[in-house]
Amino acid sequence: MRHVVKRSRSPKMLRLTGEVWREGQMYTAYCRELDLASCGRTVEEAWRNLHEAFEIFLEETAKKGTLQGLLEEAGLVAQGETLERPEYFIGRLELPLPASR
Numbered sequence: 001m002r003h004v005v006k007r008s009r010s011p012k013m014l015r016l017t018g019e020v021w022r023e024g025q026m027y028t029a030y031c032r033e034l035d036l037a038s039c040g041r042t043v044e045e046a047w048r049n050l051h052e053a054f055e056i057f058l059e060e061t062a063k064k065g066t067l068q069g070l071l072e073e074a075g076l077v078a079q080g081e082t083l084e085r086p087e088y089f090i091g092r093l094e095l096p097l098p099a100s101r
Helices: 043-064 067-073
Strands: 013-015 018-023 026-031 036-040 077-079 082-084
Touching (some): 018 043, 026 043, 043 067
Parallel strands (some): 013 082
Antiparallel strands (some): 026 036, 077 082
16 A cells, blocks of 8 residues: 655745835835845835845855744744744834923
């Protein structure tokens, strides 16, 4: 009798949180999960540069054999074919400032 081993499919995509904010004349793009940042003169340029930083980072950590451990340490889990943080939520807080004296 022959046994068939069912292999689980590896995730093919990462779903990460990105933020962009202005600092002086430049924009900073940042990913919390992997602690990666980049910048650019426009929002679009900052996003493109962050995307390039991701590609280099993922390629280099995969070459070193440390990618899987790093993704686990970042709290990313498989959700079908995507790796993401299970508690993914972004919201805004509005709080009153204390009165000035």
